[in-house]
Each structure stands twice: as C-alpha cells, then as structure tokens.
Amino acid sequence: MNDLDLGPVWLTLRLAGVTVALLLLIGTPLAWWLAHTRTRVKPLIEALTALPLVLPPTVIGFYLLVLFAPAGVLGEPWLRLTGQTLTFSFSGLVLASMIYSLPFVVQPLQGAFEAVGRGPLEAAAVLGARPLDAFFSVASPLALRGYVTASVLGFAHTLGEFGVVLMVGGNIPGRTRVISIAIYEQVETLNFAQAHLLSAGLLLFSFAVLVLVYALNRRFPVHAA
C-alpha cells in the first residue's frame, strides 16, 4: 500500500490537461465553422468529427499506430523534425488523445455557438466591432457554458481512455503508463489493493467532475440573447 506509485496519476493529469488545452485551441475554429457554415460537405465533416464516439478504441489505436510508426505518414516527418518517434511517446499519446476526445470538445462548443446564433454578432458588427473582436467580446462570453462543458468532458474522457493508449503508447513508466494502464497491470499481477485505490480514485474524481459540470450548468444558465 505505502509503495503506491503516483507516477501514472501525474502523467494522466498532465496528458488530459495538455490534450484539452490543445483541443480547445483547435476545436474552437472547427466548432465555429461547423456552427456557421452553409457548405454541403458539413454532414461529412460532422460525421468525421463524431467518428471517435462510435469506433472501438482498438480501431482508432490500430490506425494511429500505422500512421505514427517511424515509417508512417505522420511518424516519419515527426521523427525527422524532432528526432523522436510518435509511437510509445508522450507526444504520440497527446496526439492520439486529441483525436479520441475531439467530439467531446467540438460538439459542446458547436452547440454553444449555434445557440448564440448570428443575432448578437450582427448587433456587435453594427456597433463597430470587427469579426475577431465580436468573437472575443460577444460570442465566446455567451458560449461560456459550452467552454466549461467542453473542457470538463474532454478532460474526463481523456482520463478514462485505455485502448488507444495501449495500442499507441504501450506501458512505459513516466512516459505512457497512465492510470487506466496501471490499473490493468495491477490486476494482471493480482495487486488488487493497488488496483482498488487507483480505480476508486478515478471513479470519485470522474464523479466529482460531472457533479461540478451539472452544478455549473445550473448556476450559469445558457445566455439567451
């Protein structure tokens, strides 16, 4: 008990944090575009974005492994640029988690932007606000709840991933051994006490996070313009 290795916990929190931060950066323009576009390929892009929701993690993991391999489409240039492989590395895990958790960030954001609608943006424009100004001063504050939901769901979902990590990252302490992998290993080696600790910790944390989301949603109702 007292020699419980907290390494996987810190690694998992770091992975989830970095993943969500990057996803918010990339997901915002993507969700904005999906909310406002009138292009005919919109359903195609929406389906692509939602794919990680329905695919078995092993399928995602398998294709990512193919892409990330040192001779793969992504792995080869990455290796050339950074001198490191994408497979079995923290960077590879971040990239894989971003794809795995993409819908959990993009969908709440898209929903929030659609709820805000064009009305407040037009109102901002005729008051002299440039489009980027209108986005930061009107659209994003009004979509605040979407940002909270997206961050928390993206974070919690990354915490719980297993299959993709196992396929792409393996089980390297300090680099790719996240909580879910550590639990799996403790169970395999019949260390049930440690498995309990980590599992119960993850369970309580996830529950607390979800309670927080629902509580926030009550406190800050969606702003109807």
Next chain:
Amino acid sequence: MSALAFDLTVDHGAFALRTCETLPLTGITAVMGASGSGKSTLLRALAGLEPAARGRVELGGVVLQDTAAGVCLPPHRRGIGYVFQDARLFAHRNVSGNLRYALARARPGAAAPNFDDVVAALDLAPLLGRRVGGLSGGERQRVAIARALLANPRLLLLDEPLAALDLKRKAELLPYIRQLPERFGIPLIYVSHAVEEVAQLANEVLILSAGQVVARGEVHAVLQQPEAEAVSGHFDAGVVLDGRVDGQVPEYALTEIAVAGQRMSVPRIDAAVGSPVRLRVRARDVAIALQRVEGISIRNQLAARVLRITRDSTSANAEVLLDLGQDPGGAHLRARVTREAVTTLGLAETQRVWALVKSVSFEPPQ
C-alpha cells in the same frame, strides 16, 4: 444633411428586392410596407448584413458598396447604426455594459453623442446597473436605441422597434424616437407597417410592396395614396392633420388643438401650448352634417367643403374628401359614409358641410 443613394438588388429565390432611390436624409424617413414586402431586407442590405445584396450604396458621398467595382464595406465599417426588432442586447453585460460596448467602438468624430446626454435623452439613468434579462420590452428598446447612438453612426436604421410592444408602451416610446434627429443630429430611417407610428414620426415616407418602391414622398401626401391604404388596410384608412396645441382643459383631461384655423378637442396630449402635434383621423371616424348640429355629444365640428366623392356601386360605402381650410391645397379630411347617405343628403362637390369627429376616436395620445 447628407443623402443616401442606393441601387440594390437582393435575390432570395422566391423573393427579390429591387430598389433604386436617393433619399435626402433629414429627420425621420419611414419605410412602410406589409409583412414580407422587403422592408427589413432593404435595411439589412443598407447596413451590410445581407450577403446576397448586389448594387450600390452611397451615404453622404462615401461609397459603402459598389458590387461592379468590387467594393463592399463590412457592417462594422459602414458607420450605419441598426436597432433590431428584438433589441439584441448582450446578455452577458448589464445595461451600462451594453452602452459602454458601443462607446468603446464608436466611430471617431467630433460630434459624437455624449454618454450622459444619451442616457438622459432615453431616461436610462435608473436602469444603468440592471441586468438586461429583467428589462421590459420598452426598456430593452430604449437601451438598444441608446447603444446604437453611442456608436456615433452617420445614419440610424430602426427595424420595427415597437413591433413587439403593446399600444401603451408604443405610445410611450414614440416621443423618445421623434426627438432623436434634432437632438443628436443623426438622420433616421424607420421601418414600420403601422400607419399610426409613421404618421407620428416621419417627414418622408417610402412604401414598399413585393420588393419594390410603389410610393414615395412627403408624409401627408403619401399616406393618402392608395398604396398606403394597402398597408394600413381599407378599414383604417385616413388622413394626417398637422396642428398646434391651443390649450389644456385639465378638468376634463382634454387638449385643444388648432387645425387649419379651426379647433378640435382630443384626449389629453402632454405638450406645451404652441407645440406642434399630428393627429391621424380615420375616415370611418368622420361623419358629415349639412349644418352645425346642436344637442349632440360629438365635440369636434369642423367647417368643410366637399372636394370629391368616390362611390363604388358594389359597396355600401362612399368616401368623401373634405377640405378644411380657407386656402386650397390645405388640410384635408376623409369621411366614410354610406352611399345612401350621400344620395339622401344630396352631397355634391364644392358643397359646404360640417365634418363631425368624435374626440374619443383618437389613438391614445403619445
């Protein structure tokens, strides 16, 4: 003052707007039309909010859009303010925050409206700290108008700002709007399908039907044209009379108005003696007598002369156009009476008659 010239086409498939006008922007110009006639589309196209708009817009010598030359300024660079029917206040800011949002982005200019002046003009001081969610419809529109003014536009467009309000609130808001052009030196284009509002506010009127301008001109003239009647509906057709407050009768809550050298009394109007007022008199509220009538409750008896009688043999009604003044081309009244009455009274053109108007037939005064 500046002029607005536009030659715009907006094609929305089933509906198309085609307009080419030059408006001398003084005071309040009204754009009237039934629902779906293209009023809002025209306003949105002027403001740059209608991506499908093609053509030319020029405001005070500055070209805002010229599709042929590849020029199309985005809305935030046109210097045109817009008050939406649904106010569109920012829910994440309070009233003061909404106003300061506009102030921070105001078009640079020496004559920019001052924050305190705008707040005073629209009576917003008690509301400044309030959240916008708790405001009434009339309060929301006052904030929206103030916010639009603070952006210091060269022209302010109002898209049916009173449409969502009840009669009483409408009447409360009209005086706020009427004073704006003079007080802040900003011309207004006011869109409405309500003849009462247009009659109260506008100098110049433009009537749209199915995406085209079908009538245009000075308010009294346009409101008597059949195109205006198509908007107001035949039932509510009438005329607009310009008068002056001649005195108050507090005891009976009445106001005396001098119109065309005669006197009328209407339900109380809060205005000083001598100030100009406009009365809209519906044709259906006017009766005709051959001589002055004694022992009758109707207070307004105006000496008039029959100018024209319009009869339609399929209808029970006839319309009688009456001249109120001594000078020709002065104030007119329209009376809707039965054809039978015209025949029985023997009404004929140039005949001297009395026009009877019930005081209570006037809309709740502003």
